[in-house]
Amino acid sequence: MLRVGIVGATGYTALELIKILLRHPEVTITCLTSRDPDRPHVSEVHSLFRDQLGLNFCPLDIDQFCSAVDFAFCCLPHAASAEIVGQLIDKGLKVVDFSADYRLNEVSTFETWYNVKHPDPDRVGKTAYGIPELFRDSIVDADLVANPGCFPSSALIPLVPLLKSGLIGTSQIIIDSKTGISGAGRKANLKFHYPECNESISAYGIGTHRHMPEIDQIIHRFCGSETSVVFTPHLTPMDRGILSTIYVTSADSAGPSDVMDCWNDFYKEQPFVRVTSGSVATKHVSGTNFCDISASVCRDTIVITSALDNLIKGASGAAVQNFNAMCGFDETLGIL
Numbered sequence: 001m002l003r004v005g006i007v008g009a010t011g012y013t014a015l016e017l018i019k020i021l022l023r024h025p026e027v028t029i030t031c032l033t034s035r036d037p038d039r040p041h042v043s044e045v046h047s048l049f050r051d052q053l054g055l056n057f058c059p060l061d062i063d064q065f066c067s068a069v070d071f072a073f074c075c076l077p078h079a080a081s082a083e084i085v086g087q088l089i090d091k092g093l094k095v096v097d098f099s100a101d102y103r104l105n106e107v108s109t110f111e112t113w114y115n116v117k118h119p120d121p122d123r124v125g126k127t128a129y130g131i132p133e134l135f136r137d138s139i140v141d142a143d144l145v146a147n148p149g150c151f152p153s154s155a156l157i158p159l160v161p162l163l164k165s166g167l168i169g170t171s172q173i174i175i176d177s178k179t180g181i182s183g184a185g186r187k188a189n190l191k192f193h194y195p196e197c198n199e200s201i202s203a204y205g206i207g208t209h210r211h212m213p214e215i216d217q218i219i220h221r222f223c224g225s226e227t228s229v230v231f232t233p234h235l236t237p238m239d240r241g242i243l244s245t246i247y248v249t250s251a252d253s254a255g256p257s258d259v260m261d262c263w264n265d266f267y268k269e270q271p272f273v274r275v276t277s278g279s280v281a282t283k284h285v286s287g288t289n290f291c292d293i294s295a296s297v298c299r300d301t302i303v304i305t306s307a308l309d310n311l312i313k314g315a316s317g318a319a320v321q322n323f324n325a326m327c328g329f330d331e332t333l334g335i336l
């Protein structure tokens with residue numbers, strides 16, 4: 001059994017990660033960290049694990065953590081994560097990092113969009129980007145994988161095959177995404193209190209959301225040309241889930257059936273991407289590692305819809321998929 005640890009294990013992504021790891025046949029969870037000096041039992045924070053996991057959270061001590069685990073998942077916020085990840089790698093651990101710290105190729109882009117100095121600039125631009133369906137070859141050999149943002153996964157999974165094959169134009173790509181509130185994490189914030197968001201939908205981060213440069217970067221990598229992605233997320237009164245509606249122009253009069261053929265071919269060996277001619281919905285993928293994608297046409301515009309669970313395919317499921325690839329396990333272990 002491989003010993004795994006989670007840094008920042010009291011949050012929402014860690015909760016889902018623990019659930020998955022408990023059913024993974026090749027791992028045992030040996031260390032969960034939190035800054036809480038009272039070292040609560042795991043069930044005092046995540047009551048779901050009552051009688052299932054006999055561990056207490058402990059503050060992170062790098063030496064102790066590295067002697068207790070073979071592999072680390074880092075579920076910290078951006079900037080806090082890169083303070084830690086480099087130390088874990090230097091001690092010989094493999095790591096999947098959930099934060100945005102290693103997703104962007106340029107330190108200057110990170111510092112502009114995240115408004116903070118990068119704590120580990122030397123690893124930026126050298127890290128595998130964790131969508132296995134698109135970057136498996138670099139993930140398999142990596143010591144560090146940057147788990148992607150939840151919105152970028154929902155947009156890039158449908159877009160990349162179409163851009164690669166030239167079926168759609170790059171001049172205007174409009175991504176309109178709806179997310180559940182767990183996307184903001186567990187920490188208290190007035191904006192996400194129940195009376196503030198229940199029975200209400202609002203757009204946020206218009207033109208400024210930090211996932212925009214991440215989407216741009218990957219699209220640029222695949223199609224070579226600059227794109228002008230317009231990305232607007234909306235907060236919706238759901239616990240979890242992302243639905244992205246993506247408006248693109250077709251090239252060479254390609255229609256929805258060409259789009260579906262392209263996806264069916266590109267993803268034919270990929271168990272977690274489901275192509276459907278029916279409707280996609282957050283409920284159909286809730287609690288799963290699936291990303292469902294569909295295409296329709298409205299006048300000259302191809303309308304793509306994509307649904308995933310922000311905490312699973314958008315975070316912890318993708319992380320375990322990456323972990324499986326990095327460790328040579330069947331990629332579906334624990335998540336199918």
Ligand SMILES: NC(=O)c1ccc[n+]([C@@H]2O[C@H](COP(=O)([O-])OP(=O)(O)OC[C@H]3O[C@@H](n4cnc5c(N)ncnc54)[C@H](OP(=O)(O)O)[C@@H]3O)[C@@H](O)[C@H]2O)c1
Nearest residue numbers: 008009010011012013034035076077098099183185186315
């Ligand atoms: N939520 C999502 O849908 C989602 C999707 C994709 C990626 N992500 C990314 O995944 C990471 C975790 O997200 P989350 O939703 O699980 O967040 P969360 O629920 O707020 O949990 C964050 C965890 O980090 C710890 N923490 C917070 N600030 C810290 C700091 N300054 N130094 C050290 N530890 C700190 C907290 O533990 P203690 O307070 O107990 O120490 C907690 O365990 C973030 O980088 C996020 O952007 C989230």
